[in-house]
Amino acid sequence: MILLPLIFYIVAAITYAVAFAQRSDTVGRWATSTLVGGTLTHTFVIGMQTMQVGHLPIVGTTGAVSIFVYLLAVAYLYTETMTNERAMGVFIVPLMALLQAIPTATDTVASRPPVLDSPWFAVHVSSLLAAYASFALASVIGLTYVLLFKELKAKHLGFFYARLPSLQVLDVMNGRAITVGWMFLTIGLSVGVIWLIQVQTSTLDPRVQAMSFFDPKISIMAVIWLVYSFAIYARRSIGWSGRRTAVLSAIGFMIVLLNFLPIGYFVTRSHNFY
């Protein structure tokens, strides 16, 4: 059962690629349906895991990756429905398939240690994962913006010119995804700080005690918040848009991925709950 979402995501990634290359609406609709199928089976898997451990499977990086992929699928499907634009799928769905391989390969759900038994924790993790999903979308939209921008500047109108929406549409979508992501990020971080203040004095758990600004996971998260805050400030106050914010969102998401996976798995001493 755990394999099903991954299979759906892989098939959807291939179908999105075919639809993109052939510019076929029919194949595109199949791609969307397959992704919806993947998201539904993923919902089921998450539901089963929740019943198994008695809480959302968000403890530890592996569980978090699965929820992140799920939220990314939902966010992408929402964007596709709202804009009727399928071109981004070819970039975003392979990322989902790639990341979903991690929880599928491990196939274990970490149970929650008593210290995490708080609603604040659930809000903290869910908000941050939603923020990551938005940033992933923003970076892919930014990437497509840059590809189209380069074709237009080089006056060589080819593959992407025929397949992507206008620069303006991509720019607006990028801006919205960053704003939504930043809001989730801010909520997630604020809730995390509140929760930490509550538990730090009442527990001797070394992981909680290690939670300080100097823990790499936390300090890099502060950098991420600064990058995206600057992206929003630059767009609103300096008048940045287009390629500059697109590049910024791609850099931002690279740092997010770095913090989420290698640092989350191997470096942090505070956030290793698995």
Place this chain on the structure above:
Amino acid sequence: MHFFLLGASHHSAPIDLREQIDFTRRGLSEALETLSQFPDVGEAVILSTCNRSEIYIACEAPQRMRETVSSFMSTFHDMPDAKLKPHLYYRIDADVARHLFRVTSGLDSLVVGEPQILGQVKEAFSIASEQHYTGTFLSRLFDWSFTAGKRVRTETGLGEGAVSVSYAAVSLAKKIFGDLSPLSVLVLGAGEMAELTVNHLRSQRVKRIAVANRTAAHASNLAAKINGVSVAWDKITNELPKVDIVVTATGSTRPIISKKDIETAMHPRRDRPLFIIDIGVPRDVDATSGEMEQVFLYNIDDLRSIVQENLARRQAQVDLGELLVDAEVKKFMNWVNSRAAIPTVVALRKKFDGIRLEELDRLDTKLTGLSPETRKKIEEITRLLVEKLLSSPTEHLKATTNEQTVTAYTDALNELFDLKNQDTTSKKDAADTTTDDTKTTSLRGREN
């Protein structure tokens, strides 16, 4: 029933001749009415555009049509037969379908893949149809041609990419800005190219168009024509920061807009893109302006090369388009062939029903002792018996699409059941009784 086509197009006739045989000059209705007076003309549609004048006919004897229709054309347009005939082409049956499908898909157009022709064919068919000059066969042929045309355009890149400089400019603007309606445009120059490009932009409902020209009166004239505003020539630099698209098409020998002008204009705009379409020769805008981050500068050569690339791309799709047309012609001819068996089916049923009624008549005296209800039941049983006996061969014949097989089957049935004697009547009946899917109205049927 057969299909016949006679016509002339940009492939076969020069423009002065095409102008003389344009049916729209006197009206398609009059032409259709005159054509309908000719014997043997079943159904008819006349397609008349600036690039082609074609007459599509459904009839029983297409070989006789060539002379009839060509003399109709020369008489109607008051032109010597000898002058017209060398420029005319004709097609019969599958070749008519192939020709029409190529026309609707844009494969036969002057600019391959141009979209207007599909609408023009639809209109020609609609005029003939509204006035009842079409019936089952031409209706099906034209409906099929619309589907085939759309299929070719959808499944190939035949209709994609701008193939004129002004349209290429608008397509680029759409790719940069998306919706053009909130945008402002500045036009420098009031010549033909400027007007053409700005008209394309206007059709996208841009918010404001400002026109500037060295001769202020020309600017005012063009502004009035396109519902824009005229701007003094020395105020151009003040306009630049406010607009999103600049079209320059002046005859100036030196650049009118320098890089510094653009830099000054871009400062308050920050990252808001500026699209400059410089179609002046020599160029009106300093070419290095395009190096700026959000300035998209396209000159006439850039636009022409886009057009050339698009044309080449369309040309590369022609073979695929032809294959799709062939597939559609094959399917269509299968339908036509399946229709060929219908007169035989009708004659066969008529024959069987005749025998049934004859036998009931013959037995009438022996059945006199029976009640009316029982007699009715017997009649019903005989009817159902005939129905069941004929059900399988009827379905089989209708489903047969191979022309030779249909001929073999119908010949055998005609011979075995001696249907030839009632052939004439059955064909007429076929037209009246077997139109399960479409209407059947022949021209002469209409006149009757």
